[in-house]
Amino acid sequence: RxxxxxxxxxxxxxxxxxxxxxxxxxxxxxxxxxxxxxxxxxxxxxxxxxxxxxxxxxxxxxxxxxxxxxxxxxxxxxxxxxxxxxxxxxxxxxxxxxxxxxxxxxxxxxxxxxxxxxxxxxxxxxRDLDVPSIIHSFPDKYIDSSVFVRAREETSIVPEESRTPIVIPRDYTASDLEEEHRVAYFREDLGINLHHWHWHLVYPFEGAREVVEKNRRGELFYYMHQQVIARYNAERLCNHLRRVERLINLREPIKEAYFPKLDSLVSSRSYPSRVANQVITNINRELDQIQVDIDDMERWRDRIYSAIQQGYVQTESGQQVTLTENEGIDILGNIIESSILSPNQTFYGDYHNIGHIMISYIHDPDHRHLESFGVIGDSTTAMRDPVFYRWHAHIDDIFQEFKATIPSYPVDQLAYQGVTVTSVEVQSQGTQKNRLNTYWQQSDLNLSRGLDFQPRGPVFVRFTHLQHQEFNYRIIVNNQGSARMGTCRIFLAPKFDERGNQLLFRDQKNLFIELDKFSVNLTSGQNTIIRSSTQSSVTIPFDRTFRDWDSSRPQGGDELAQFNFCGCGWPQHMLIPKGTPEGFNCQLFVMISNYANDHIEQDITGTCNDAYSFCGLKDRLYPDRRSMGYPFDRTPRAGVRTLQEFLTPNMRVQDISIFFSNRTVRPRSNNTSNSNNRNQ
Ligand code: CUO
Structure with missing residues (x-):
């Protein structure tokens, strides 16, 4: 401390x-x-x-x-x-x-x-040292500040054996008067914020080149954040909110307010709040050595758009680098974020990062009030704020602008000759098929390591998060050829827009959230693939999201190094959107693509690949040769207006519904990272 x-x-x-x-x-x-x-x-x-x-x-x-x-x-x-x-x-x-x-x-x-x-x-x-989740070092970045006062009281008065968890209410940052608060459970989810922190830890944008230069890191910046926006939009539609509006005009008042109710234990200051309709102004803060104008941002933005339209970027030394249909997105990711891999930070600037900064200093742009940044100014806390999604919706839109300039996938880059998906189902135990169930779940977390109180001992907080019933996919594939391999890609998207109209493919393709991706061995003839939702290539289990120093973990060596890396991953409890009490209509998409065109030849033995879709593999190439987001990352070929028209025989769509039940399940005995979990 x-x-x-x-x-x-x-x-x-x-x-x-x-x-x-x-x-x-x-x-x-x-x-x-x-x-x-x-x-x-x-x-x-x-x-x-x-x-x-x-x-x-x-x-x-x-x-x-x-x-x-x-x-x-x-x-x-x-x-x-x-x-x-x-x-x-x-x-x-x-x-x-x-x-x-x-x-x-x-x-x-x-x-x-x-x-x-x-x-x-x-x-x-x-490799033998553990990197615990940051929530154990700095719980103040994640948890309502009032908890710490109560924790101090609990530890100083109540003997260890009699302590009870401090309950954090599900709704504490705003009331229902604020529409945006309907999706606070997503924005303020501890696991989602921890994933984001860990992702940026694994993919830093500055530092030694060998640390930054990871395979397709710019493209992964685009894809992981694109998926966050797609997921957020699905949650919004579940809550009768319109899809998030891009923050395209930096001079316009920001209508979304946010009051984080977080206090930094290190600085003993509150994270600044933002009232409705505040306006961004030029930043000039000597302390932070930062001086940047909205004009600068607009220039960088326009140059990036020009590069996209021209199809090439210009390096510091004046050379032209073509934005090719496969690698262009990686270059753009590094330019827009920006990372030190940007070919020209002088010319294209630091657009996305400075956007975070300008918004985060909206309350004190010239430091006259000696205030620090708001939550969007730090990747540890940024996802709590509604404006994060508006900013990233805009950033994503720039990437989509690029994707619109490259050729659509022709049928032969989508089809897998002789492979037909004949049936797709999801099954949750004890419920009708093609129906998923969600509810609230409480979990306990021991925060004592991040608290500097005497006497010590465990201090548990009990928080409430979204949860879903585990389910299986059951996919039947007919293979008219001899035995071969395929990559099974599973996505989910809302079926209807805000007004209840069926989504056009053009819009729906950006709403598809990846649920899983794995290779399959196809025998000749009919194949039945059963896959559990817990095996998702996007998520990591609850205890890894929240792991503590003393959580059960491998003893050392390669396995532990992988374990550390694998702290990156979307939290399993947020795999599917919340749904609605009456059932939220979605379309589940399954594709078996040609493994020969997907596969990367590399040794991945012992490699943790729990959440490789969002986080890649440690020290390896990204294990899918396709563009990230395939087959939904490009505009549809001519004549395709609907999802049905997009399909080739190796794809299939199944309508499913997500039912939300407004009940709260008490903590399970094994759902914390600490074996001392004390359930009531
Ligand atoms: Cu992750 Cu803007 O990149 O927050």
Whole structure:
């Protein structure tokens, strides 16, 4: 914790680091011996820390220890890049530990956590170390601030064995007077926000080139966020809201308000709120070394649109790089986000990142009130805010503009000769076929590691999230050829628009959410494929989303490295949209594509591939050669107006309904990451 000197409590055993006195911040140096005696007396284990010649942190410490930190702020990400490089450059794990112990109490704690997490994910020799979910280090970024006051009361008064979970109400950021609040359960879902944090941890946009340069990272930026918008739109339609409106005019008042009710425990400040109809203005904040005008944004945007229309981008050195139908999207992803892989940040700017920043400083653009950024200014918290989706709907629209310039898939790039999908069903136990069921679920989470209270011991919060009944897909495929392989692609989309009209393919294709993707062995003749919803290539299970330091996990080696990477993934409990009490009409789409055209030849043994659709595979190529979003990423071929007209025999559509029941299921015994789960 920031207030304490460098004596970290590790695991359930009280362990302390024996810290060389010169590592301590100046404030603690004179009392180093006293502190060592005090914490040493409580310790069950003392861990030696090597006395190395310490690197000069220099500018890294210019971000105060009680300030908020965001990767979207160029200065912050520059400092973080420096710290990551220091961590990655340490020759041995012992040296790394030493420099971490030193840095921990001398740099901004959020930045420290981020840099260390990136380092652990990218160093070969730290594969045995666990990266816990950030919610255990900084619960204040996820949970209503009133919980912490109640937690302090609980820990100081109630003995451990009598403590009960602190219940976080499902509705606490707004009332039903606010229409947008109907989808707060999605925006504020802890698992969704953790996924987003982890995704950006795995795919940083700045830092050492070998850390940033991952296979198709720009395209994955487009695709993962496109899917977020598609999912959000499905939730909106379930809640009788119109699809999200793009934020295309930065000069127009933003009608959506947001009051996050989060307090930073590090800065002891509230995350700023945004009232309705605030207007973005030019930013000039000396502290953050950021000065950017709306004009700059508009110029970058126009240049990006020009590049799309011209079909090529211009590099810093003036060369033209063609935006090809397959690789163009990857280049554009890096330009628009932007990442250091952008071929020309000078000319195309930093459009998406600065958009986050401008919106997040709407309340204090020139820092006259000494306020920090709103939640959209940090990928850890951004998805809570309705405006996040408006901004990303616009960003997605730019990508769609590009997709509209490349050729449609002709039938031979969609069909799989001789393969026919003859039947598709979903089955949830005890219910009619082609019907999915959703409801509220409560879960408990032990947050004690992120709280700095004395005495310690478990502090559970009980939160409510959407849940669905597990189900199976049952797919029958007729193969008129000899035995061969296929890739089964499963998507889901609403059937009707806001006004109850059946969606045209042109619009519906952007609403398809990926549910699963896997390879299948087809024998000659009829094949029946049964697949469980829990096997989804998009999601990770609940206990991995919320894993703690001491959660059950592999003991080390490759398996653990994969486990860390696999903290990235959409939360399983949010796999399907909420539906409605009367049944929300959707269309389930199943396609068996030609494996020979999809497959990437690479060794993936031991590779965790739980959520590869959104997160890729660690240190491997993205395991699907097709463009991300295939077959819905391009405009339809001439003459196709409806989904039915789009289909080739290897595709099939089944109407299904999602029924929501407004009941709340109490916690299951195994649904927390901590074996100490105390259910009532
Ligand atoms: Cu993930 Cu804008 O990229 O938040």
């Amino acid at each position: 920031p207030q304490e000197p460098s004596f970290a409590v590790k695991g359930d055993k009280n362990s302390v680091f024996k810290v060389p006195n010169n590592y301590l911040p100046d404030r603690y140096k004179p009392i180093g011996v006293t502190l060592a005696n005090r914490f040493g007396a409580e310790a069950e284990e003392e861990i030696d820390v090597k006395n190395i010649s310490l690197p000069n942190l220099g500018e890294i410490t210019s971000l105060g220890r009680h300030e908020n930190f965001s990767l979207f702020i160029p200065k912050h990400r520059r400092l973080a890049g420096k710290l990551i490089n220091i961590f990655l450059g340490m020759r041995t794990v012992d040296d790394l530990l030493a420099v971490c112990v030193y840095a921990r109490d001398n740099v901004n704690p959020y930045m420290f956590n981020y840099c260390l997490s990136v380092c652990l994910l990218h160093r070969q020799d730290t």
